[in-house]
Amino acid sequence: MRALISVSDKTGIVEFAKELEALGIQILSTGGTYKKLKEEGIKAVEVSEVTGFPECLDGRVKTLHPAIHAGLLAMRGKEEHMKQLEELHIEPIDFVIVNLYPFKATILKEDVTREEAVENIDIGGPTMLRSAAKNYQDVAVVTDPADYEKVLGELKGQGQVSLDTKFYLMQKVFMHTSNYDTMIADYLKKERKDTALPETLTLTYEKVQDMRYGENPHQKAAFYREIGKKKGSIVDALQLNGKELSFNNINDTNGALELLKEFSEPTVVACKHGNPCGVGSADNIEAAWDKAYQADKVSIFGGIVVVNRTVTAYMANEMSKIFLEVIVAPAFEEKALEILKGKKNVRVLQLADIEVPQNENAYDLKKVNGGLIVQTIDSKLLEEADIKVVTDRKPTDKEMEDMLFAMKVVKFVKSNGIALAKDKQTIGIGPGQVNRIWAAKQSIEHSRELISEEASAGSVLASDAFFPFDDCVEAAQEGGITAIIQPGGSIRDEDSIKKCNEYGITMVFTGMRHFKH
Numbered sequence: 001m002r003a004l005i006s007v008s009d010k011t012g013i014v015e016f017a018k019e020l021e022a023l024g025i026q027i028l029s030t031g032g033t034y035k036k037l038k039e040e041g042i043k044a045v046e047v048s049e050v051t052g053f054p055e056c057l058d059g060r061v062k063t064l065h066p067a068i069h070a071g072l073l074a075m076r077g078k079e080e081h082m083k084q085l086e087e088l089h090i091e092p093i094d095f096v097i098v099n100l101y102p103f104k105a106t107i108l109k110e111d112v113t114r115e116e117a118v119e120n121i122d123i124g125g126p127t128m129l130r131s132a133a134k135n136y137q138d139v140a141v142v143t144d145p146a147d148y149e150k151v152l153g154e155l156k157g158q159g160q161v162s163l164d165t166k167f168y169l170m171q172k173v174f175m176h177t178s179n180y181d182t183m184i185a186d187y188l189k190k191e192r193k194d195t196a197l198p199e200t201l202t203l204t205y206e207k208v209q210d211m212r213y214g215e216n217p218h219q220k221a222a223f224y225r226e227i228g229k230k231k232g233s234i235v236d237a238l239q240l241n242g243k244e245l246s247f248n249n250i251n252d253t254n255g256a257l258e259l260l261k262e263f264s265e266p267t268v269v270a271c272k273h274g275n276p277c278g279v280g281s282a283d284n285i286e287a288a289w290d291k292a293y294q295a296d297k298v299s300i301f302g303g304i305v306v307v308n309r310t311v312t313a314y315m316a317n318e319m320s321k322i323f324l325e326v327i328v329a330p331a332f333e334e335k336a337l338e339i340l341k342g343k344k345n346v347r348v349l350q351l352a353d354i355e356v357p358q359n360e361n362a363y364d365l366k367k368v369n370g371g372l373i374v375q376t377i378d379s380k381l382l383e384e385a386d387i388k389v390v391t392d393r394k395p396t397d398k399e400m401e402d403m404l405f406a407m408k409v410v411k412f413v414k415s416n417g418i419a420l421a422k423d424k425q426t427i428g429i430g431p432g433q434v435n436r437i438w439a440a441k442q443s444i445e446h447s448r449e450l451i452s453e454e455a456s457a458g459s460v461l462a463s464d465a466f467f468p469f470d471d472c473v474e475a476a477q478e479g480g481i482t483a484i485i486q487p488g489g490s491i492r493d494e495d496s497i498k499k500c501n502e503y504g505i506t507m508v509f510t511g512m513r514h515f516k517h
């Protein structure tokens with residue numbers, strides 16, 4: 001029996017080859033692998049000896065030869081195939097151990113050039129893997145060093161690799177080569193700066209870990225990461241304390257981080273079930289924490305807190321008084337970390353570059369039964385220049401500041417969403433209502449119940465989409481709200497504007513809707 005070994009990742013290969021050799025299997029090998037095996041005293045034969053053709057073109061052509069591929073593809077049970085091999089003086093190959101040029105590691109390198117990436121596209125390796133896998137009944141094909149042991153175990157135990165295992169190995173090959181090609185195609189799409197949504201969508205994500213369960217304990221779940229560098233993302237956070245992140249932790253933390261990225265000044269975001277429950281911005285991070293916490297001292301319990309400056313000992317002390325699921329920050333004072341580590345269950349994550357936004361062409365994917373809906377992310381940032389004042393009264397500077405703040409928050413509130421803010425602090429949030437007036441009423445109710453009876457007086461209101469009727473203005477007036485920010489664009493805008501003018505409320509339109517579901 002013969003085994004062809006050609007590997008870039010040489011982990012465990014010497015031990016494996018030695019065992020194969022001891023089982024009486026002849027080893028064929030390519031340049032670098034051959035050299036390594038030879039050094040270790042393994043009697044390998046160079047592929048060029050089998051093909052009668054030298055490796056050429058800087059190694060671009062090593063194994064691309066009929067003597068190899070006919071040896072892999074010949075069906076042993078087909079008399080005609082075996083006769084042809086004999087006539088052509090080609091011997092069958094029974095095992096293929098191949099792993100590919102490190103394309104992924106190459107594109108992850110800083111400052112990698114396109115030429116370098118292209119040179120790391122393996123041609124001969126996938127071709128051998130595919131030939132061997134197609135002929136899986138007769139050839140055992142191993143591409144993952146983790147499978148060396150399994151194959152050896154069967155060879156030693158039963159003298160052969162079972163059909164079941166060969167079928168498993170075949171399936172693994174096609175999964176591997178398709179991922180490899182997808183990775184190349186994705187890289188090239190980015191290189192071309194092609195932002196069009198593709199005709200067919202292939203996704204390559206690699207598993208970070210299996211999770212204990214999904215959104216609920218009876219659902220299976222795993223965490224996958226996109227291949228490539230992902231600055232400022234939950235996948236790159238360093239966990240310093242606490243249990244493994246759960247499915248809901250990852251989802252909620254991701255949402256909280258996306259909101260946080262809207263702010264450059266010291267800001268703290270508290271989230272629960274995918275919605276912000278308290279957000280505060282201030283000149284210093286401790287004051288921002290106080291605001292986020294005071295905004296809703298009830299819902300934050302069991303929530304996620306993300307912070308865009310170093311967590312201080314004061315903050316850690318305050319945080320440790322309540323139960324938090326996850327805390328994320330770019331850094332922690334030594335004392336702060338010590339305090340937080342005193343709480344075994346709280347997951348503490350450090351995320352450098354927390355402020356780095358997603359690429360604006362990144363996809364947002366939603367699975368529907370039988371399909372996938374794909375869009376680019378809602379990355380547009382609101383600027384004061386986009387804002388149109390539509391009422392008689394113009395906003396004061398402070399109202400404008402608070403409206404911009406509230407709009408950034410409501411962008412991340414599930415629709416229909418309303419957020420109230422005062423002094424760069426949310427004071428009421430109405431998320432996920434099936435009609436807007438309920439969201440408005442809930443946000444006012446929130447401020448009254450969780451802050452104080454008159455908390456909404458003098459605040460501003462932000463709405464993720466336009467007002468279909470003037471009832472939200474009515475509710476705002478009752479709550480003592482003085483300024484409203486919303487996209488505008490309803491056929492009944494005039495009704496709302498009229499009502500604002502009647503009440504002396506100022507209202508501005510952004511022209512940009514932020515539905516979120």
Ligand code: 93A
Pocket residue numbers: 006007008009029030031032033034059060061062063064098099100101121122123124125126
């Ligand atoms: O350059 S290739 O695309 N052309 C080939 O004919 C070929 N044959 C094997 N790459 C080829 N390989 C790859 O070389 C294997 O997939 C493996 O990753 C690598 C092993 O090379 P070496 O044994 O010289 O280290």
